[in-house]
Amino acid sequence: MTTASPTPTRTRRNRRAEILEAAARLFAARGFHGVSIEDIGGAVGVSGPALYRHFDGKDALLSEMLLDVSSRLRESAVTVVTTAAAGPEEILDALLDVQIEFAIEHPALITVHDRELGNVPEPARRQIRRLQRLYVEEWVTVLAELHPAAPAARLRAATHAVFGLLNSTPHSAGELPAQDMRPMLHAMARAAIAAAVR
Amino acid sequence: MTTASPTPTRTRRNRRAEILEAAARLFAARGFHGVSIEDIGGAVGVSGPALYRHFDGKDALLSEMLLDVSSRLRESAVTVVTTAAAGPEEILDALLDVQIEFAIEHPALITVHDRELGNVPEPARRQIRRLQRLYVEEWVTVLAELHPAAPAARLRAATHAVFGLLNSTPHSAGELPAQDMRPMLHAMARAAIAAAVR
DNA sequence: CACGGATGTTAGTCATCATTAACCTCATCG
């Protein structure tokens, strides 16, 4: 037990995170295949093949990135839904807040997440799809509770539309300060949902 | 004047359009750099370098695709705005219908249009950006007429959010028949806009 | 009917890129 350090060294943790962040930015700007290993290394001050000390390869890097995003979102949703001591209205508000916060804080990840799934190799792709589906279903379940008369397909399509609305942050970057953006997106989404099931 | 045929032969027109369509589908699925010239040729039954009989290269193909989309959208907007014999409410409805129709009929083009601008080489990129900006401004102008008190930045961010909502069609493909999708998106967008300026 | 242009084809060519190999350095820890 003397040799096993319970946590990786600080350096390694930082470098990995640094790489993931830089890669997200680059992938969002030029697409997965438009970015080279050299580009990514360069963005964090090391050169090219140093990446392989931290990831199994470019594919693995993308897989981990998307897996991380989809699990984080899914987990937040589960937490919100299960720990809420309140009714579906409040749960929906909380779901909206989680997604809005993520979209504002991590626009590059949002972009990559719904752009590059097609480039993830098969073992991971299935898992990411699964997490995404589960995330959508959390929303649909809450919406169904609020609007029992609405068909599930309609709620699902409306949910995708709301995601599109909330995930517009990469396009309106800098237009509006986050303080104004958050409540505006929340209000727009709420109104859109109400209109979808009317 | 005997030699100059005023319109290209029918074959050429068809092949060009075919190629553009297939390329759009492929780019939407795997990204610009994830698709090879061979892939595109193969998708229309010719092989690889035949492309160069119709386009100057892969970059030129993408440029033309995005230029076409952004001019078509922009032109429809101009037409709607200038030919309308009605008030801003009706104009907004018409703008929504145009965008919804396009998003439902051409999901692949919508996807490529807001994904691949970063891969368009410089002469064309500026022009596409310009057309996109003008398109947004058509919307903002109409919205400003309806809600004179709202700051332009807010209207612009709201417009981007509405585009995100409407352009969610590639994600909810098949969830809902187009007949139901159209009015639902229209209602959601309308409600979202109203909420944005409240 | 011969010719020219439009459209394809196949076989290079030349870059770029992911990945691997072989080798360095240095901090930690026994």
Place this chain on the structure above:
DNA sequence: CGATGAGGTTAATGATGACTAACATCCGTG
């Protein structure tokens, strides 16, 4: 102090892919 392992480095290697060349076909027209 010396071994060891984490994290880098540069130089192959092997694919892949955009683009070009050289050569075929076919069709409409003078």
